[in-house]
Amino acid sequence: MKEIKILLVDDDIDFVFIQKAMLEKEGFQVVTAGDKIAGLERARAEKPDLAILDVMMTTEQEGYEMAREMKKDPALKDIPIIMLTSVDAITGLNLKEMAKDPKWLPVEAYLEKPVQPQQLLGEIKKLLNL
Secondary structure, three states: OOOOEEEEEEHHHHHHHHHHHHHHHHOOOEEEEEEEEHHHHHHHHHOOOOOEOOOOOOOOOHHHHHHHHHOOOOOOOOEEEEEEEHHHHOOOOOHHOOOOOOOOOOOEEEEEHHHHHHHHHHHHHHHHHO
């Protein structure tokens, strides 16, 4: 079976370290980036099977912008995206509801930090039909 590659884009080094270790323990190959520019470069170079994006990195909406750019790029548009963020808790807004609008936020799943490992793994398996 082909090794499944996940792109994890988040500027929180500790979060990335923990999530990467957990996903690798489950048998996934994980590539990482700390912002939108590096994330798009990694996505184009690595052709991941799935991407996990934070929202607030260098800018407050960077993850949203990256998701939109990925879905407009013919080489990246079919990569399922999980938005994994604490932006709702920080802002007090319910952006999870807004994620149902594919033009505003074209992601396949929207999860809140902190996320339980089994919840994240469940979403990954569902999106990749594992």
